[in-house]
Amino acid sequence: MDEKVKIIEIPKISDQRGNLSFISYGNPIPFDIKNVFYIYDIPGGTKRGGHAHKKLEQILIPLSGSFDVVVKDTKNESVIHLNRPNRGLYIGPLIWREMKNFSSGSVCLVVASLKYDEKDYLRDFAEFIRYIRK
Ligand code: T46
Numbered sequence: 001m002d003e004k005v006k007i008i009e010i011p012k013i014s015d016q017r018g019n020l021s022f023i024s025y026g027n028p029i030p031f032d033i034k035n036v037f038y039i040y041d042i043p044g045g046t047k048r049g050g051h052a053h054k055k056l057e058q059i060l061i062p063l064s065g066s067f068d069v070v071v072k073d074t075k076n077e078s079v080i081h082l083n084r085p086n087r088g089l090y091i092g093p094l095i096w097r098e099m100k101n102f103s104s105g106s107v108c109l110v111v112a113s114l115k116y117d118e119k120d121y122l123r124d125f126a127e128f129i130r131y132i133r134k
Pocket of ligand 1: 035037039048049050058097110115116
């Protein structure tokens with residue numbers, strides 16, 4: 001999973017007025033951004049995700065609050081806690097992900113390499129495993 005799941009440090013400009021972070025192509029985003037969306041007003045106890053993408057790459061950024069991301073492939077599973085707006089999680093293609101333990105008021109920004117296309121999703125875990133193995 002090494003290159004397909006990694007923490008991305010997002011530049012942070014700090015002064016007495018606060019912090020400014022930016023996500024530009026090349027620094028730190030390793031792909032052309034084709035879609036940006038955000039998840040918010042998340043009820044306590046919610047789980048989101050529960051799918052993999054065939055081709056899409058993305059970076060999840062906890063703009064506010066915190067949550068856990070469970071990532072899996074056929075061999076490995078790990079849980080990454082995201083809680084800093086200048087630290088995102090890159091997830092490449094063919095990685096199963098689930099998001100859970102959202103803190104109250106959390107907001108997750110996602111930048112993605114492709115426009116939304118339901119055909120890129122593998123939403124059934126058994127299908128995901130079959131797709132990887134074929
Ligand atoms: C992902 C995780 C981290 C759209 O209409 N346009 C969009 O750009 C997106 C991303 C979704 N949708 C629709 C598709 C569904 O009818 O919004 C609805 C909810 O999407 P979904 O159930 O896939 O939401 P999450 O939070 O489980 O997953 C989302 C992304 O879809 C997915 O790419 O990796 O965030």
